[in-house]
Amino acid sequence: MLIIPVKEGENIDRALKRFKRKFDRTKTMKQLRNRKQYTKPSVEKRAQKIKASYVQRLKTEEEVG
Template sequence: MIIMPVKEGENIERALKKFKRKYERTGVLKELRRRQYFTKPSIAKREAMQHAIYVEHMYRDDE
């Protein structure tokens, strides 16, 4: 559970923004979306390899 201490007189929009930022950092929503469907380990490995190749090409193009 996320606990957000709100100071007296603090704007509610600012407190809500802090809460949303903290919630996003925990990765709850990302984990929920990942668990909605099963991905075979071989496919997950293939996607990770393709992503690594993509990132490597980006770094090489940068140099």
């Protein structure tokens, strides 16, 4: 459960923006979408390897140039 304290005199739009940011950081929607359908463990591992190689490539490019 997310609790966003609204300060005295604070604009409701600003509090709503804080709520949305906090909600995105909890990755709740991502979990719900993943639970909708089953993915095989091999497919998940393959996706993790692809992501790891991509991140590694970005880091090496940053170091080189």
